[in-house]
Amino acid sequence: MDLNILIVEGNIKEDSEFFIKAAGASAADNLKNLILKIEPTINIEIINPGHDNETANAIKNMSKYNGIVFTGGAMRLNDMTDIIKKHINFASNCFNHKNKILAICWGLQVCSTAAGGKVNPGKNGAHIGIASNVVINNEGQKHFIYKDKKNIFTSPAFNFDEVSDLPKDAILLSSDKVNNVMGVIFNAGNSEVIGLQYHPDYEYFQMLNLIAGRKERLFNNKDFLSEDEYQKHISYIKSENELLNFKDRTCEVRNWLHYIKN
Template identity: 25%
Template sequence: MSPPRLLVIEGNTAEARARQVSFGGEAASEGYARLLRELFPDAVTDICYPADAGANLPDSGGLEGYDGIAITGSSLNIYNRDPAISQQIDLLRTAFATGTPVFGSCWGLQLITVAAGGVVRKNPRGREVGFGRRIRVTQDGAGHPMFDGKPSVFEAMTVHLDEVETLPEGARLLASNDHSVVQAAEVPVGKTMAWGVQYHPEYPFREMAAIFRRLSPSLVAEGFFQDEDEQAAYIADLEKLEREPANHALVWRNGVDGAVISKDLRTREIRNWVYNQVIPTRTRRGRG
């Protein structure tokens, strides 16, 4: 029997990936693929780069050969619709016709939304960064398998300027907070069921620290920090949380809860997708 196969769609251009690495982070797809291998050790995990010029992208037959497709975050703005974006939309629309389960984080949710006919806009409240606060599971989200084992109110690592304004027809809103109404959604489209979240359950603290370094001038200018020294102290806290997640003083000072500190709870949405979407679909297709 063939091993399970997963595909990670990288949302960033090569230039953006290199910039993140230069600040001590990693390409979003590399981190996502590593987490999926931890959650699904038997799986073969591939990465594709549709934002790159000349990328060799799978067709519908190739996409149907995967048991699940995960989409990373991205520094792109989907309403700009340049080739790096339109290629991703086209790829996902092809995937929708295959019945292969899809999960998207941040940009991934936005890409799912637009490819399925919804609308994404620049958030009038500005950037949400660091920790998305008091994300609340909706009535439709309560009891939904994406949030099995997750608190009904939680914090999550996040960074985004854009948000979903209008969900596609037939979608269900699963979680919200005061910054963005759409923090999680289920989107049935074509033969495919897609799940998406506006935050980043896949990120470790060290990746968020690298993002803060990369965004440094902007975050001070936007008023998140008074000066670069204050931001440096915050980044140091994030890096220390990576090493010492049980440090009570750090947890208290940053106002975060167990849903962020515990890796099991932080990544629960992706784990639930694997066990409630990927594995059952693989079984129905006679592969498991």
């Protein structure tokens, strides 16, 4: 069976250009490359909710998709610009249909908001390129998304905001010291959403390039208070890069693809 997947780009044009320069691909293309590496025969379409014609077309043809992935992105949900409203509105429209949705980082924040949850700046700080010691709880250990994943893992991650209030009846799957909501499942309308507040789709070298590109902003925001602190963080990510392998990092994406296939 040929699988059809819709990837929903989480960035506006300017941010996408930064991602392409720093990480070698837009958020959507980066995810597309990973999916095709795991399952080369999948048909993938990419849309951007900022483009009304693309969303109208996707909504019209919604029944043909076996799965939808919302990618990460650089916007901040509480800015609530017209573009952000379009992202939320598109997620709400997806929920009217029977969809299997994987929502990553910004995608989780958009889908959570569309489903009645809340997103706020992280009260314990940010993940800057990495999330350390994410703990899979008992519910997570029973869920297919974490099949073959270590119960405590470290992963590429980049976010300043977090899901502060979960949608109704959501089940928390994993947490770390920075964000309580790292992995979660919930039903929204007719859709089922699996959300991850970290990036199985990115590698650490891409995160290091994104950090370098945002260095000035990170210092302005007081995420780092000295060059020494910054360099220690970079060294830590490099040391974790040595330990990361493709299979461990991408486990959740592979498990989700297996799920929508069957």
